[in-house]
Amino acid sequence: MPKLKPSKAAAMLTLGMLMALPQLSSANGVSVKRGEDGRYYAVERPSSMxxxxxxxxxxxxxxxxxxxxxxxxxxxxxxxxxxxxxxxxxxxxxxxxxxxxxxxxxxxxxxxxxxxxxxxxxxxxxxxxxxxxxxxxxxxxxxxxxxxxxxxxxxxx
The missing domain is CATH 2.40.128 (Lipocalin)
Known part of the structure; x- marks a missing residue:
């Protein structure tokens, strides 16, 4: 397995977390939205419980x-x-x-x-x-x- 530079490893980890975050958090009243500037933001929905x-x-x-x-x-x-x-x-x-x-x-x-x-x-x-x-x-x-x-x-x- 090739070694990754620390900055590239951190970028891949961040990308993996961003891909998993919508699936993990949407059930808990938090959604991830992409803003007009291209950045991802967490948006909290009011609980219906x-x-x-x-x-x-x-x-x-x-x-x-x-x-x-x-x-x-x-x-x-x-x-x-x-x-x-x-x-x-x-x-x-x-x-x-x-x-x-x-x-x-x-x-x-x-x-x-x-x-x-x-x-x-x-x-x-x-x-x-x-x-x-x-x-x-x-x-x-x-x-x-x-x-x-x-x-x-x-x-x-």
Whole structure:
């Protein structure tokens, strides 16, 4: 292998980093843009990640929601249910994500307890109007239901 001059090695390393940087950083809210002067600049995008939590009569929910460009809204929830000495944990993502479409916005996401023993409720507002809002219910067994607003449950904050 031929030896490189230190300046050439540094230039190649810099070029390699510039090629890898867009792929590594774009997922973290940073993009690399090329300016009019030919130089590369890091541009920070505002994070679209939302975190919420709720504790409802032995059900503890930690939810992360993020708007992914080209894929819409993605939700991940970790549910921990405590019944006396027994503790069970569930992780939900696919069960929640298939209920959403690209009109559901994270901006005013609401997570809270449902009235009675309904478990945990999540409301994602739609850009298409109130009738398209997602009303998602998660019960003590990690089951996911829709339209809790039509079954008599109310979101209690």
């Amino acid at each position: 939302q975190r919420r939590s709720a504790d409802c009569k032995g059900i503890s929910v930690r939810m992360i929601a993020q708007l992914l460009h080209g894929r819409g809204t993605e939700l991940f929830a970790r549910i921990i249910v405590s019944d006396g000495a027994n503790t069970r944990a569930f992780q939900l993502s696919d069960e929640l994500n298939h209920l959403l479409d690209e009109s559901h916005a994270l901006k005013n996401m609401e997570l809270g307890c449902l009235s009675g023993d309904g478990g945990v409720g999540l409301i994602l507002h739609s850009t298409q109007g109130v009738s398209h809002n997602a009303h998602i219910q998660i019960d003590r067994d990690g089951r996911v239901f829709t339209n809790f607003d039509q079954t008599g449950f109310k979101l209690v904050k």
